[in-house]
Amino acid sequence: MKSNCLQVLYKKELADHLKSKRFIIILALVAITGITAIYAAAYGIRSAVEEENNSFVFLRLFTASGNSIPSFISFISFLGPLVGLALGFDSINGEINRGSLSRLLAQPIPRDTVINGKFLAGVSIISLMVFAMGLAVGGLGIIMIGIPPTADEILRILVFLVLSVLYISLWLAISQLFSLLLRQTATSALACIAVWLFLSVFVGLLSGAISEVLYPAAKATTVEALLSKSKLELMLNRISPSTVYNEAVVTMLNPGVRTLGFITQDQLVGAIAGTLPFFQSLLLIWPHFITLIAVTMICFAVSYVFFMKQEIRM
């Protein structure tokens, strides 16, 4: 009975998303920017390949930026949150305002199926979108540059797509939480956008400012001081999911990245320049993976508890 209810709700939410104009607008936005980025990257890829060694050419489709157009991954890292927020900002308060939530809760279904169904449907939509995008873009890339990806590259792209799903789901969880805490859909949409702007723009500015205050440039003359300053800045930056996601994705799609954060010349002595194998890259970003999952879970858990305790009054 319970799983059946969940299935019914899940299907309905899925259909709702797919039919909504909002979804079509977002999809169009992401598709256009994604294809533009890939096109620009593919255009400039020939010259890039001739200059450098030609390993992992396919991955460069995702990471390379054109003349004035940012790379595919920076587009996803910037627009991904918007997708998540748009899917969730009115999921609960919208139902309350329409008066359909009390009707829904009068049916013989456990209360948590409502919020579970909504979240699962959102995550499914995100996965669908991300994987469709990834595959379409990959296919387009093969046609444009004529080089098929290697098995290693395919694995890396898959991890990149999974990371993107997690990252966008995190924003879905955040927006769903706001839709529970705030009664008006417009207010929750604004709150979501405020959090998004803060985390993707202002955290970077603030972390620079804070580390500057704690380790003023004039005084930070020793190596240790400079190192701890940049470490602090990085850690503060990592408060933002965008930073975590960016680091993880860049590491994954660029096998040349061997460490995260700053290292000294001493530490580099004896290291042979080369690329990391897939599993080593994965190991490097494992904490990022866990962080993204954990924050998503925490946001969802908080909304779950709120929803279960909420008084349903119009």
Added chain:
Amino acid sequence: MEDKKVVIKTQGLTKKYKEFTAVNRLDLEIFEGEIFGLLGPNGAGKTTTILMLLGMTEPTEGFAEINGLNTTKDTLKIKRTVGYLPDHVGFYEDMTARENLRFTGRLNGIDDKDIETRINDLLERVNLSKVGDKKVGAYSRGMKQRLGIADTLMKDPKIIILDEPTLGLDPQGINDILNLIVELARKDKRTVLISSHLLHQVQKICDRVGIFVGGELLACGPIDTLGETVFKDKELTLELSISPVDDKLTELIKSINEGVKIRTEENKLFVESKEDIRKELVKALSDNDYELLYLKQSGRDLDEIYRQYFLAKEGVKK
């Protein structure tokens, strides 16, 4: 009435929101197959009571039972047999009426085949079969309300709880809804609980009503005896029009009962008394060649209840 089976029972049901007591020690029994009206002004605690009956909010004290099932513990079982139409009912406006009903049916675990036949029957019944494939967003208030009734009937409930079903409807819409409700109780033998602040509209279809003001049940019983219980100690007022009006008339009336108060207003005589003196009065008048043109008793009927509690400003308690 008394030997009937009790289907909804509350005992000492209380709900407090911090300082504010929304429902205060409510004892209520509703019998199988009757239409019970929970009547009271806005903010009297009707909706809170209903939410407690459905297990959607927990009582602070006391308990409620439906068919012997505790409403806070057996919520799922109760929701399988109880249909609930919330006030300001809303539908998914992008979906058609049929799609909305189908969704409700599936949530109740009904087979797909049965769902379709039931949807057809119900749409026919609430007179929406012609517009069943239109999106609900295009429906009028009255149509939505009728669809709401169809929606609560999807699970074929034994008990139906309707919260302000006539709110915001035009007279025709109100009539349609009330007729439908009567049919549900009389023809289908379902128990119906209606809450409303529109006493006059709803009273005529109720077997019994409870007057609910400020979180407390003032009186409960069949509509015609209700006034007497509420205004046991209150004076009766007779509104009379008598010809001719002269000084002797006053004396005559006073001779029937010493304690009466008499005042005149525009050809009309108002006589207040503790007891019902109608019989004696009419006899005395005819014996003394007075012509009685008009007589109306007021003070103990529903109109008075209405005037006293329902027209009072919100927050003003008895």
